[in-house]
Amino acid sequence: MPVWQAPSFLFIVMGVVIVVIMSVVYLITQKYDAPEVLILSEIAIVTLLFTVGNFIIQSIEQMAKTNKMKSEFVSIASHQLKGPLAQINWEVELLLAKNREGLNEKQCAIIKRIADSNERMARLVNDLLDVARIDQGSLVLNQERFDLLQLVKKVVENNRFLAKANNVEIEIVCKENQKIVINGDRRRIGIVLDNLLSNAIKYINRKGLVKIKIVKKKHEVLVSVKDNGIGIPLWQQDNVFEKFFRSANASRYQITGTGLGLYISKNFVEKSGGKMWFKSEENKGSEFFFTLPLEDN
Ligand code: ADP
Secondary structure (H helix, E strand, O other), X not given: OOHXXXXXXHHHHXXXXXXXXXXXXXXXXXXXXXXXXXXXXXXXXXHHHHHHHHHHHHHHHHHHHXXXXXXXXXXXXXXXXXXXXXXXXXXXXXXXXXXXXXXXXHHHHHHHHHHHHHHHHHHHHHHHHHHHHHHHOOOOOOOEEEEHHHHHHHHHHHOHHHHHHOOEEEEEEOOOOOOOEEEEOHHHHHHHHHHHHHHHHHOOOOOEEEEEEEEEOOOEEEEEEEEOOOOOOHHHHHHOXXXXXXXXXXXXXXXXXXXXXXXXXXXXXXXXXXXXXXEEEOOOEEEEXXXXXXXXX
């Protein structure tokens, strides 16, 4: 959209027009006493304001329409991609599980790399689908009872390999034998935990420690994921939960990512009745927090 059609620009124009018009009317009323002059100038003002206002409304409508089309396109494209990706996954797994005999080690390694890339692509497609659902306001969460601590342990186990490869230790801090029952979308909360934990591991960039702390309160549970990694520059911290945000230092260290995980996670948490926030210092580390209401609420 050209600048002169952008709503914010048109609002400024409208403001300037109103100031100019008011000054002109003031001058006219000072100079002429005749009511016809006043009526005519008021008609002219109303027409002008109506035209500019109409232009602003039209450009806002146009923007909303473009956004809707964009998010519908992403949604349809992602849905269409899911089928072929699942098929590739199925075939590759079959090849590695059942038809391995005819393959040498090098061929197996290549197929394994294809499987890894396919999994990454499937995750990206799922992320894009979730973004489209959030943007269209059609995100629906499941409701089921689950133990948060068990889920945290499962997510930690799934990230063990990544942690080992990055020389990172993971520690869970929680009162022993606690049951923390949540009534919510287990899969989505698992995605939130996975995003925070895999980020903490990814953005450490040296030997490090990630601490996951779970504190049960009266009406909610507070989860925090703390790392001693690269941190987020202060000047970029206001944008962290925006779609496609990537910090300057993450790109500098060439740590790969899409900038969708935190946007999706914050939306999942808020839709579940919780809150998400963080604190971070560049080159010292970051701590991400989120809360979830407990079941008895
Ligand atoms: P991705 O990690 O795929 O880029 P996210 O939405 O999860 O996307 O994160 C957005 C950005 O926020 C990252 O690219 C990174 O710059 C920054 N970030 C997130 N978590 C951390 C962390 N624990 N430490 C430092 N930077 C982080």
